[in-house]
Amino acid sequence: MRVSASLLAAVFGILLSSAAQAAEPTLTVYTYDSFISEWGPGPAIQKQFEAQCHCKLTWVGLEDGAALLSRLKMEGKKTKADVVLGLDTNLTSEAAATGFFAPAKVDVSKLKLPVAWNDKTFVPYDYGYFAFVYDSQKLPNPPKSLAELTAPGDQPKILLMDPRTSTPGLGLLLWMKEVYGDKATEAWAKVAPKVLTISKGWSEAYGLFVKGEAPMVLSYTTSPAYHQINEKTDRYKALDFPEGNYLQVEVAARMASSKHADLAEQFLAFLTSPEVQKLIPTTNYMFPVVDIGNDLPAEFRNIPQPQKTLLMPSDEVAKHRHAWIREWLETVSR
Amino acid sequence: MARDGQPLNSHAPIMTTTRPIAGYPLIGIASLGRVAAAILIAVIAAILVRLLDQASAGDIRDLIGDSYLRRVVIFTVMQAVLSTLLSLALAVPVTRALARQSHFPGRGVLLRLFSLPLVMPALVAIFGVVAAYGQQGWMARLVGVGVWPSIYGLGGILVAHVFFNLPLAVRLLLPAWQTVPAETWRLAAQLGMTSGHIFRLIEWPLLRRVVPQIAATIFMLCFVSFAIVLTLGGGPRASTLEVTIFQAIRFDADLPRAGLLALLELVLCLIAGILCRGLTQRMDFAAGFGRPGWRHDASTRWARIGDSAWIVLAVLFVGLPELALLADGLRGFTADLPWPVLAQAALLGLSISVIAGAGATFFGFVLAAAGHQPSPCRAGLFVRIMKSLQALAGLLPLAMSPMVLGIGFYLLITDYTDSDLWSVIGIILLNIAMAIPFCLALLMPAVDRNLQQHDRLCRELSIVGFNRFRLIDWPSLRPQIATAFALATSLGLGDLIGISLFGNPDLRTLSMLLYEQLSAYRMDQAAATALILLLLVLGVYGAIERLVGGKQ
Numbered sequence: 001m002r003v004s005a006s007l008l009a010a011v012f013g014i015l016l017s018s019a020a021q022a023a024e025p026t027l028t029v030y031t032y033d034s035f036i037s038e039w040g041p042g043p044a045i046q047k048q049f050e051a052q053c054h055c056k057l058t059w060v061g062l063e064d065g066a067a068l069l070s071r072l073k074m075e076g077k078k079t080k081a082d083v084v085l086g087l088d089t090n091l092t093s094e095a096a097a098t099g100f101f102a103p104a105k106v107d108v109s110k111l112k113l114p115v116a117w118n119d120k121t122f123v124p125y126d127y128g129y130f131a132f133v134y135d136s137q138k139l140p141n142p143p144k145s146l147a148e149l150t151a152p153g154d155q156p157k158i159l160l161m162d163p164r165t166s167t168p169g170l171g172l173l174l175w176m177k178e179v180y181g182d183k184a185t186e187a188w189a190k191v192a193p194k195v196l197t198i199s200k201g202w203s204e205a206y207g208l209f210v211k212g213e214a215p216m217v218l219s220y221t222t223s224p225a226y227h228q229i230n231e232k233t234d235r236y237k238a239l240d241f242p243e244g245n246y247l248q249v250e251v252a253a254r255m256a257s258s259k260h261a262d263l264a265e266q267f268l269a270f271l272t273s274p275e276v277q278k279l280i281p282t283t284n285y286m287f288p289v290v291d292i293g294n295d296l297p298a299e300f301r302n303i304p305q306p307q308k309t310l311l312m313p314s315d316e317v318a319k320h321r322h323a324w325i326r327e328w329l330e331t332v333s334r
Numbered sequence: 335m336a337r338d339g340q341p342l343n344s345h346a347p348i349m350t351t352t353r354p355i356a357g358y359p360l361i362g363i364a365s366l367g368r369v370a371a372a373i374l375i376a377v378i379a380a381i382l383v384r385l386l387d388q389a390s391a392g393d394i395r396d397l398i399g400d401s402y403l404r405r406v407v408i409f410t411v412m413q414a415v416l417s418t419l420l421s422l423a424l425a426v427p428v429t430r431a432l433a434r435q436s437h438f439p440g441r442g443v444l445l446r447l448f449s450l451p452l453v454m455p456a457l458v459a460i461f462g463v464v465a466a467y468g469q470q471g472w473m474a475r476l477v478g479v480g481v482w483p484s485i486y487g488l489g490g491i492l493v494a495h496v497f498f499n500l501p502l503a504v505r506l507l508l509p510a511w512q513t514v515p516a517e518t519w520r521l522a523a524q525l526g527m528t529s530g531h532i533f534r535l536i537e538w539p540l541l542r543r544v545v546p547q548i549a550a551t552i553f554m555l556c557f558v559s560f561a562i563v564l565t566l567g568g569g570p571r572a573s574t575l576e577v578t579i580f581q582a583i584r585f586d587a588d589l590p591r592a593g594l595l596a597l598l599e600l601v602l603c604l605i606a607g608i609l610c611r612g613l614t615q616r617m618d619f620a621a622g623f624g625r626p627g628w629r630h631d632a633s634t635r636w637a638r639i640g641d642s643a644w645i646v647l648a649v650l651f652v653g654l655p656e657l658a659l660l661a662d663g664l665r666g667f668t669a670d671l672p673w674p675v676l677a678q679a680a681l682l683g684l685s686i687s688v689i690a691g692a693g694a695t696f697f698g699f700v701l702a703a704a705g706h707q708p709s710p711c712r713a714g715l716f717v718r719i720m721k722s723l724q725a726l727a728g729l730l731p732l733a734m735s736p737m738v739l740g741i742g743f744y745l746l747i748t749d750y751t752d753s754d755l756w757s758v759i760g761i762i763l764l765n766i767a768m769a770i771p772f773c774l775a776l777l778m779p780a781v782d783r784n785l786q787q788h789d790r791l792c793r794e795l796s797i798v799g800f801n802r803f804r805l806i807d808w809p810s811l812r813p814q815i816a817t818a819f820a821l822a823t824s825l826g827l828g829d830l831i832g833i834s835l836f837g838n839p840d841l842r843t844l845s846m847l848l849y850e851q852l853s854a855y856r857m858d859q860a861a862a863t864a865l866i867l868l869l870l871v872l873g874v875y876g877a878i879e880r881l882v883g884g885k886q
Contacts, residue, residue, distance in 0.1 A: 036839050037850035038675055060837040066584050073587035074745065080752055157469075162564055164581045196469070197486045198569035200561040203852040207461055208565075210857050212470040226855045285855070321585075329402060333571040 026056045027263045030068055031085040033061040034284075041276065041283040049270055055263055064167055064201075065250070069095050072255075082258035083267055085125070089249045090170055090321075092122050093314035102256040104268050111272065111289045114247060114309045122251035125271045126286035129245040129306050130171040131221040131238040132158065139215035146179055146187075146243040154193040157214040159205040163325055166201045167248070168218050173328055174317060175246035178310045184324075188331045198332070221245065221306065222285045225299040229282060244308030250286065363803065367704025370697050371727035377767070378600075378730050381742030384749075385593030393590050397598070403578065410574040411602065413488065413563065414556040417495035421552050422545060424496065425503030428648040430537065431641035432504065433511035434632040444649060445508075446872055448501035449821065450656060453828035453871050455845045456561040457852065458864045462655030463494050463566070465662065472654060490566030495559065499552045501652050505821065506551070506772075509814050510544040510779040511537075523630035532631060544779050546610035551775050553610075554603045554732040575599050579735050596738035603733030607726050656868075663865025666858040675847065676863065680870055683843035686758075686833075687826025690765035691878075694822035695815060697766065698773025701728040702781040705774075728774040731767040740764065740831045757836035764832040769822035776821060780814040781807075816883025823878060824871045844870070 036042030036059045046057045060080070062068050065087045072079055072095075079100075087095055095101060103120040111117060111124055132149070134142045139156050143149040149158075161169030180187045196214040199205040209217035221238040228234060252271055254264035270276060277288035278295045288296065397403060432441070451459060466472050467485050474482035485493060514536060522532055560576040567573075575595060582592040631637055705725050731739065747760045788806050791797075797805060808815075830845045842850075844867040851860035 030837070033834070033837075033846075033850055034853035037854060038672055038847075039850065039854035039856060042839075059839045061834075061839050062837050063584075063834065070584055070587040074589065074741070075748070078748070078752075160569075162570060162577075164570075164577065165564070165584065195569060197565055197567075199565040203849065204457060204460060204561065204565045206855070207457070207852060207857055207860075208464060208468075211461070211464060211468070213464060213468050223855070230855070326402070329570050332569055333573075 024054060024056050025260055025263060026058050027053070027082050027260055027267060028058045028060060028080045029083045029085055029267070030060045030062065030071065030079075030081040032064050032068065035086060036061045039283065041279040044279050044283070045271075045276055048275060049267060052270075053263060053266055055260075057267075065091055066167065069098075072100055073098060077257055079255065079257065081255050082260050082264045083252060083254050085252040085271070087122065087251050087253070088167065089247070089251070089311060089314055090167075090174065090317045091314070092119065092251060093318040095253070096121060096314075097318070100255055100257065101253040102258075102261070104254060105265055106268050106272055112291055113249065113289055114305075115249070115311055117249075119251075122253050123268050123272060124249045124251050124289045125276070126280045126284055126289060127247060127249040128286040129221040129240075129247055129309075130168055130175060131219065131223075131240060131245050131306075132216050133209070133219040133223045133236055133238045134216040135209070135212070135235060136237050137235055138212070142216065142237075142239055144239075144241075146176075146241045149194070149241075150180075150187040150190045152190055156194065156216055157196040158191075158194050159196055159209050159214045159217040160198045161202055161205055161218060162198050162200060163328060166199075168202050168220075169198070170321075171246050171248060172218055173324060174312050175310060177324060178246065178312055179243045185327060185331050188328060189334075192332050192334075195332070220248075220285070221303050222281075222287065222300065225281070225297070225303060226285055228299040229297060238303070240304055240306040242307055244310040245306035247309050247311040249311075363700055363703040363807075365704070367700035367702070368724060370700050371704060371724040374727045374730050374767070374770070375723065377746075378734055378739075380746060381734075381739065382593055382597060382600075384742060384745055385589045385596070385738065387589070389590035389594060393594055397591075397594055406573050406575055406578060407598070407602070409572065410557060410576075413491050413495075413567075413572070413574070414553050414559075414606075416488075417492055417499065417556040418549055418553045420492055421496050421499035421503050422549055424500050424648065425507060426541065426545070427644045428500070429504045429507040429511060431644040432508060434629055434637060435641050435645070436632075444645075445505070446875055447649075447656060448504055448652060449824060449875050450501070450868055450871060451498050451652060452502045452505075452821075453824040454498075454864075454868070455828055455830050455848065456559075457849070458659065458867075459494060459498065459655070460562060460565050461662070461861075461864075462659040463490075463497055465658030466654035467493055472658065486566060486568035488567070488572065490568070491559075491563050491572060494562045494566050495556050497652060497655060499555065500648065502555075502772075503548055503552060504648070505817075506548045506775050507544065509776060509817065510540060513779050513783045514540065519629050527631070529631045529637065532629075543614065543782075546612075546614040547775050547778060550607045550610040550729060551732060551771055553606045554729065554771075557603055557606075558599065558732075558736055560737075576735055576737065579737050583737055583741055592735075592738055592741075596735040599735050600730075600733050603729075604726060607729050607733065608722070611722070611725060659861070659864060659868065662858075662861035663868075664862075666860070666862030666865070668858075671859060671862055675842075676844070676866060679842050679844045679847045680866065682841065683827050683833075683845070684870070684874065686762055686843070687765065687823045687829070688874075690762050690769065690826040691819050691821075691823030693762070693766035694769035694773050694825075695777075695819040697770050698728070698777050698818055698822075699781065699811075699815065701770070701774050702777040703785065705778065729771050732771040736768070736831050739767070740835050744835050754838065757838055758841070760836065761829075761832040761841070764835070765826040765829050768829070768831075769825045772825065773818040773822050776818045777811070777814055780811055784810055813879075813883045816879050816881075819882055820875045820878040824875055827867065827871055827874065 031042070034040050042059060046059070049057050062071055068084055068086055069091050072081065072084065101121050104123050106123045108117050108119065108123060113124055113127060117124060142156070160172060163169040163173040176184045176187055199208070202219070205217050206219060208214065221240065224236045224238050227236045252268055254261065254268060258264050272290060274290060274292055277290045278292050280286055280288045281297055281300050287300065454462070464471060464485065468474065469484060470479065483489065518536060522536065527535070558574070558576045560574060560580065563572050563574050564577060575598065579592050579595045582588045582595060743760055743764050747756055784807060792802050792806060828845055829843070830849070833841060833843050833846050844863055848860050848863040848867065851863060
């Protein structure tokens with residue numbers, strides 16, 4: 001009975017939400033699904049923020065960062081969004097070019113990031129490194145470097161994602177470009193025989209990896225921490241390569257069209273507060289952008305910091321993405 | 335055309351309540367069907383117009399000059415044709431076997447299990463197929479890893495598509511077989527027909543009548559397939575047009591390009607639809623009392639052996655991935671599952687999909703009724719074009735890129751309103767649209783037979799409108815309507831496109847939850863959620879067939 005009551009409440013909540021709007025202002029935040037899922041930081045953030053803002057926080061969850069930017073472009077000036085949370089460093093230049101976003105007052109210079117951050121519009125709230133994760137039971141001797149991974153041969157098998165449809169997929173494309181520059185195509189040609197498959201998104205590939213279809217998958221350096229914390233196993237390990245690992249910084253920004261600029265500012269500041277940052281590691285499985293001391297789980301403290309941080313300027317990505325994807329397509333579909 | 339029977343008393347109410355078109359009196363249901371067809375065409379057209387609003391000649395030139403795109407189109411068509419042929423080549427003998435052996439223990443359960451693959455979210459199907467036939471799957475371990483061929487490539491795409499569509503084709507074909515009345519079988523027995531005779535004289539015409547429509551349905555499903563093609567196809571060598579559309583919408587918000595690509599998809603799918611229609615042969619059904627038939631050629635030793643072989647083969651092929659999902663799901667049950675969230679998601683999905691299922695069944699029924707009206711011989715070109723349009727209208731939601739259908743729906747609705755109520759209505763409408771083609775394919779043979787048999791009587795007795803439905807159509811079509819309703823409802827339960835479109839976190843269904851669990855590393859819980867979804871589908875399917883169909 002409790003369930004059907006809560007379902008009724010949910011349905012009526014939707015129908016009556018317009019009535020509630022009159023009493024309290026509503027801050028609408030566009031983000032990606034997994035951020036606001038049962039397992040993500042969203043529910044706790046909502047509770048804490050609503051307790052202090054005298055407002056209602058409404059989430060809109062889309063598939064990923066790219067979907068967010070695309071949706072904003074389609075909605076244009078009519079968008080309901082006040083804040084957008086979940087774009088990443090590969091998208092900020094394109095996002096800035098739309099002119100939809102307004103600078104934030106948050107002091108980003110105080111944030112603890114592996115790279116210097118000067119962007120006033122996009123406020124980082126977490127970061128992570130792309131990495132190859134392997135199953136140590138099946139692969140006792142994983143490749144120790146990107147050079148080894150791009151050496152001739154067709155073993156070990158790896159699972160990748162398509163840069164046309166997935167954020168980590170695009171991450172690897174840029175990673176290879178950063179390391180190999182003009183020679184990236186040749187490197188890809190050598191990786192190709194090792195690829196078991198290139199899936200649409202991270203979930204497919206990681207699911208196949210856990211099923212044992214291949215001993216290695218493109219993921220994040222933080223992935224093993226999940227298995228250590230929730231499954232108490234050291235079986236899955238991430239590789240940091242001497243050539244460096246590619247960085248992903250996730251950011252939030254407020255919309256210039258928002259009618260609740262103050263609330264939006266308050267939300268962005270809240271996002272970088274220790275209360276929220278404490279939630280990030282075990283809900284979003286990324287690194288926090290402020291020092292949270294002992295609140296950072298030991299499993300995260302044990303993750304080795306990559307020897308080198310790779311990150312391509314966002315303008316470069318925006319300028320060349322199409323050409324690079326086309327080049328990649330030609331190479332791997334040969 | 336005496337066969338189609340003009341009403342004897344021309345001043346009967348039918349003439350005053352409905353408008354005659356092209357000199358033929360129409361029944362109310364068929365005119366509803368025409369309205370439904372018009373609505374479908376209008377919605378699809380509105381979506382394309384909305385997207386192509388800013389398309390320029392340059393966009394079109396870009397597409398035409400794109401050599402990669404040409405390769406993608408060729409591959410898309412090729413894999414869809416192969417998947418369709420393979421699915422049907424297997425489905426026909428399997429259905430024949432199931433139709434002949436109409437009483438064996440477990441037949442009902444088997445048919446229920448056949449309704450599952452179609453409603454699985456792509457990811458679940460991928461995991462099931464891989465667990466059974468992958469590198470480290472059950473079959474590989476049985477035969478020996480290394481000996482078992484790699485599934486990744488065209489083979490993987492075909493295996494997954496046949497896994498989806500073989501059961502679908504069986505589910506759609508079986509009702510057609512059941513339209514053959516018992517009287518025909520008795521006659522066949524009296525004449526001492528062999529299985530070969532029966533196939534040539536009864537089953538082949540039947541197949542000519544129904545298979546093209548089913549082929550078109552499967553072709554379109556495979557044509558717009560996307561996650562399966564990428565993941566099991568081994569990478570971008572196997573890309574479909576839908577990937578390109580996804581890219582245009584997701585990364586570039588390039589609506590004109592997405593619109594043009596969707597138009598290309600639509601045109602190619604409609605060409606396939608028209609070709610299939612060209613292969614369709616109208617069939618005159620023998621009259622009968624509609625009792626279940628008994629076939630004299632079913633009990634010979636060879637018939638039994640052959641039929642059993644086909645049935646076992648199909649059950650193994652479809653059943654192994656399902657069994658793998660069951661095993662994975664049961665393992666996931668040990669983890670502490672978020673029961674209240676799951677229950678709420680199940681209830682929400684159920685309420686949306688039952689409403690959508692009822693809607694789709696209604697539309698499928700009226701479209702099938704409208705499609706029956708025989709073409710007048712001397713009809714003008716205009717009438718004939720309208721007829722083909724109307725016939726293809728029911729397939730439009732399948733021929734349209736699901737990605738574009740979704741985003742188009744979203745844009746059309748949000749252009750006018752941003753109320754949350756409309757997001758619920760939008761999700762329901764989208765689910766109705768996407769289930770119509772299946773309901774249509776399922777209902778068409780039975781509605782055809784019914785109209786052929788009862789039309790004259792109804793006109794003479796002036797039984798029209800709802801009375802006709804209540805007294806004539808409902809009693810004889812009840813089982814088929816129930817199956818269509820059950821199928822459409824299950825499709826809604828597995829829906830992801832509609833539910834994820836508006837991004838409303840209060841509207842979270844099981845399939846949505848499953849994706850969230852996967853992106854939060856909860857693979858075990860996701861497997862359990864998938865199992866719950868499938869069990870729910872089984873339950874709903876059974877309940878609807880029993881309650882609505884009045885079976886057993």
